[in-house]
Amino acid sequence: xxxxxxxxxxxxxxxxxxxxxxxxxxxxxxxxxxxxxxxxxxxxxxxxxxxxxxxxxxxxxxxxxxxxxxxxxxxxxxxxxxxxxxxxxxxxxxxxxxxxxxxxxxxxxxxxxxxxxxxxxxxxxxxxxxxxxxxxxxxxxxxxxxxxxxxxxxxxxxxxxxxxxxxxxxxxxxxxxxxxxxxxxxxxxxxxxxxxxxxxxxxxxxxxxxxxxxxxxxxxxxxxxxxxxxxxxxxxxxxxxxxxxxxxxxxxxxxxxxxxxxxxxxxxxxxxxxxxxxxxxxxxxxxxxxxxxxxxxxxxxxxxxxxxxxxxxxxxxxxxxxxxxxxxxxxxxxxxxxxxxxxxxxxxxxxxxxxxxxxxxxxxxxxxxxxxxxxxxxxxxxxxxxxxxxxxxxxxxxxxxxxxxxxxxxxxxxxxxxxxxxxxxxxxxxxxxxxxxxxxxxxxxxxxxxxxxxxxxxxxxxxxxxxxxxxxxxxxxxxxxxxxxxxxxxxxxxxxxxxxxxxxxxxxxxxxxxxxxxxxxxxxxxxxxxxxxxxxxxxxxxxxxxxxxxxxxxxxxxxxxxxxxxxxxxxxxxxxxxxxxxxxxxxxxxxxxxxxxxxxxxxxxxxxxxxxxxxxxxx
Numbered sequence: 001x002x003x004x005x006x007x008x009x010x011x012x013x014x015x016x017x018x019x020x021x022x023x024x025x026x027x028x029x030x031x032x033x034x035x036x037x038x039x040x041x042x043x044x045x046x047x048x049x050x051x052x053x054x055x056x057x058x059x060x061x062x063x064x065x066x067x068x069x070x071x072x073x074x075x076x077x078x079x080x081x082x083x084x085x086x087x088x089x090x091x092x093x094x095x096x097x098x099x100x101x102x103x104x105x106x107x108x109x110x111x112x113x114x115x116x117x118x119x120x121x122x123x124x125x126x127x128x129x130x131x132x133x134x135x136x137x138x139x140x141x142x143x144x145x146x147x148x149x150x151x152x153x154x155x156x157x158x159x160x161x162x163x164x165x166x167x168x169x170x171x172x173x174x175x176x177x178x179x180x181x182x183x184x185x186x187x188x189x190x191x192x193x194x195x196x197x198x199x200x201x202x203x204x205x206x207x208x209x210x211x212x213x214x215x216x217x218x219x220x221x222x223x224x225x226x227x228x229x230x231x232x233x234x235x236x237x238x239x240x241x242x243x244x245x246x247x248x249x250x251x252x253x254x255x256x257x258x259x260x261x262x263x264x265x266x267x268x269x270x271x272x273x274x275x276x277x278x279x280x281x282x283x284x285x286x287x288x289x290x291x292x293x294x295x296x297x298x299x300x301x302x303x304x305x306x307x308x309x310x311x312x313x314x315x316x317x318x319x320x321x322x323x324x325x326x327x328x329x330x331x332x333x334x335x336x337x338x339x340x341x342x343x344x345x346x347x348x349x350x351x352x353x354x355x356x357x358x359x360x361x362x363x364x365x366x367x368x369x370x371x372x373x374x375x376x377x378x379x380x381x382x383x384x385x386x387x388x389x390x391x392x393x394x395x396x397x398x399x400x401x402x403x404x405x406x407x408x409x410x411x412x413x414x415x416x417x418x419x420x421x422x423x424x425x426x427x428x429x430x431x432x433x434x435x436x437x438x439x440x441x442x443x444x445x446x447x448x449x450x451x452x453x454x455x456x457x458x459x460x461x462x463x464x465x466x467x468x469x470x471x472x473x474x475x476x477x478x479x480x481x482x483x484x485x486x487x488x489x490x491x492x493x494x495x496x497x498x499x500x501x502x503x504x505x506x507x508x509x510x511x512x513x514x515x516x517x518x519x520x521x522x523x524x525x526x527x528x529x530x531x532x533x534x535x536x537x538x539x540x541x542x543x544x545x546x547x548x549x550x551x552x553x554x555x556x557x558x559x560x561x562x563x564x565x566x567x568x569x570x571x572x573x574x575x576x577x578x579x580x581x582x583x584x585x586x587x588x589x590x591x592x593x594x595x596x597x598x599x600x601x602x603x604x605x606x607x608x609x610x611x612x613x614x615x616x617x618x619x
Contacts, residue, residue, distance in 0.1 A: 005120040008129070016138050020117060026141065032114045034122055037062050042090060044118055046170055056089045056115065056166050066092035070100060073162050077101060082134070082157045084148075085109060086178065087164030087171070090119050091128040097162070098130060105157070105573075107135040109148055111167065111174045131578045139174070148178075152185045154569045187424070196562050199332075202286040202314070204559045204605065207335040208612040209315040213325065214336055215492075218483040220308055220328045221349050221367055228480040230369035233259035233471055235448075237278060238358050239266040240379030242450050247274045249463045250376065254278075258471035259374065262308075262365075264357040267377060269296050277305060279477065282361045283317055284310030284330060291316040306481040310351065310360060311336050326481045328364055335613065338554045339495045343487060355428040362436055372444035372470060376463065380430045380453035381412060381422040412453050415460035422453060430455055446470070496613065502550035503606070509546050510595055516542060517588050524584035532584045539587070543571075552598075555609075560601040567594045 001020065009017035033045045043057040058065040070093055077083060083106040085094055094108065108128070110116040116138050129136070137148045152159060161182075168175055218224055237243065237250065247270075253259050254276055263271055263278035265285070271278055281297070283290065291314055297305075303323035311333040318325060329336045329344065331353045337344070344350065348367060354360050358378060365373050409421040412430070422430075430453050437445055437457030447455050448463040516538055523531035546552055557564045570590055577583045 001117065001120045002122075002124065005125045008125050009120075012129075013136050016136065019138070019140055020113070023113075023141070024117070027114050027117055029114055029117065032118050034118055039063065041092070042122055044090065044115060054166065054170050056087075056164070056170065057092060062090065062092050063096075066096045069093045069162070069165070070096045073160065074100065076160050077104065078158070080157050082106065082151070082155055082159045084151065084159050084161050085164070086161060086175070087111065087167035088119065088128065089115060089164050089166070090123060093162070093164060094128040098128070102130070103132065105132050105134050107137070107148075107151060108133065109137040109178075111139045111171045111178070113138055113140060134573075134576060146181065149181060149185045152182050153189045154572065156566055156569045156573075191424070191428075193562065196565070199286050200561045201559055201604070202288070203312045203332040204334055204555060205608050206286050206315045207312045207333040208608050210309075210311055210313065210318060210327075211335045211339070211613055213309075213318050214311050214327050214329075215485070215487055217325045217327050218481060218485050219349065220326045220364055221351075223483045223485045224326065224368070224480050225483070226368050228478060229260070229365070232370055232475050233372050233374060234365050234370045235259050235261050235374045235376050236358055236361050236365070236378070237261055237263050237267045237271065238356075238375065238377040238379075239264075239270060240377040240449060240452060241383040242379055242452060243267065243270055243377030244274075245450055246376055246448060246463045247271075247276060249467060251276045253467065253471060257474040257477060258467065259475070260370070260477065262361060264361050266293050268294065270377075272296055272300060272302070277302065280306045280308050280481075282308045282357050282364075284313050284357045284360055285317075286312050286314055286332070288314060288316075290314035291320050293317075294321055297321070308361075308364075310357075312353075324479075324481050326483075328360075330360070334554055334558050338499070338550075339492050339613070340487060341495075342491055354432050355425065356432075359429060359432045359436065362433060366436065366440045366443060372446055374446045374448060374466060375433075375455070375458060376448050378433075378447060378449045378452055378455070380426040380449075380455070381414065381420040381451075382409065383420070383451050414451055415447065415449065415454050416451070417454075420451070420453065426453065433458065499551060499554075502552075506546075506549050506551045506556070506602070509542065509549060510598060512542055513546075513591065513595055517591060520584050521588045524581050524588070527581060529580055532580050536580070536583065536587075539591075556598065556602055556605060559605050560597050563594060563597040563601075567591075 006017060009020075031047055033047070034042050035045050037043045037057070037059055039061040041057075041062045043055055043059060043062050046054045046056060048054075081104065083097065083101075083104060085097075085106065085108050088094060088108050088110040094106075097104070097106070135148070135151065137145070139145065163175070235250070235253065250261060250271075251274070254261055260280070261276075261278040263281045265283065268278065268281050281294070283293065285293075294307075294317060298320060303321070306324045306326055307318065307321050308326045308328065309318050310330040311327050312330045328351045329340070329349055330351055337346075337350075351360050351363050354363070358375070362373065365371075409423055410427070411419045412422045412427065414420045434456045437455070441457075445458040446466055447458045447460045448466055449460070450462065452460075454460070516535060520532060520535045520539065523535060547557075567590070570586075574583050574587060574590075577586075
């Protein structure tokens, strides 16, 4: 490695330099040979065993090849594009990119450490590294790194991928894994952004409005008698299309008290249609229409079944139902976590937000010691072209799948080993159940869903066999929900007083930002670098005050979380910006827009707070 490259890496990327210093002897350098192309420029020949050698660059003219590569991507690169290079090779195409786009941000990823070593032994890294390089990733043989995924999950800019064509053959398996990983990361980010945008305000509003009900109902994990469930079988009944096939078996189980029957989500409507009423209904969906799930239950004057609700559930759901209730605290509930934080054992008492209520109920049952835990109607795929079981029909959701959408749906294996149609959402639910099943390997789990998706860790067994082999005796069921909670009112009063103080401080912090941003704008325009640096230092300190403010940190930042995440990504990008005037010019409009979101969000949030928890301290 050239001495200048060693010094550059030691200064800017010390971990990469240390890796090569420690592992140079382990590199398979004999498989790579730097040779001269017909045009005189160096290229690298890769020889694996006795197979035909592969060239990383053109054997004829690597420079012309590099020009063609960049030209083919030129129309896809705009001012707001971050370019990500997969495969550096000798760096000719990166060099041509920098000539054409000298101010463009970019990152480099070299999956073959031997190639990077050979390149740095022949060429100066300054040809491919300038002030706009955001990240340099070099694969290591002894460990698998996924650090590069952070770019695809946090960048607010469009990321354009440029792959050195030869790497699709030279690093075929690595490239396939890389492509799969970034595809899943991008899809996951889009899903999370959609979820946050849809529910960010509802999670906070519901939690605030529901808090009085939380304070007046037992906590399923803290207050009930565990002895009512420990070592006893529970069936989680979901709304999958195969549920109707097992309804008579569920009736037999209910009539003979062979297990608790817990209905999750829409399954209650199918159970009502077949007159098999569950021992409890579980709900957590924060959506505005969640209360419609229980309209049939209320219309039939069914008010004796306990409703176990997630504390961030749509508030109309628990307002409309007049029967007994118990609650569990969800990880999306900022209100309970703020007011009850000192009273909760977060590891045990918190239920992690999940893709479905069945998954959250699965968490609860494991924590209160129930077993075996049995799934029914948990299809996680389509059966008879249906989304829901018979007896479940909504005006706002179709119970059957359109043929065109079904044809395009992804597939998975069912419990018999056949392929069935599923969805990204169903796959997410299945993976979530599998992850929690792996955490509780000492428990017995059974999936009775005929034709449903295979769930690893939850083996399939027809419900007829489960009745014959497992549910062999009756269990005692009492009114387990008739308990009081143990929350301490005085702790809640103290937290409310602290919250009101932090709201006042939050207003003062925003006012300070107004003056500070005007100064940054002024000194940036007149090119006074010392003053800009000084004001940016003040900005960092004031921003730390903002994120440490309890009102902002515990409530508002979750109410406007998509804007908070966008800001965090932009600030991370600007932190590595070398030009102080560029940083000053960009941060002013960025933060002014964010403060407007803070003010608007706070107006809405303060109204909900005043109507919900504002009077708690005087009760």
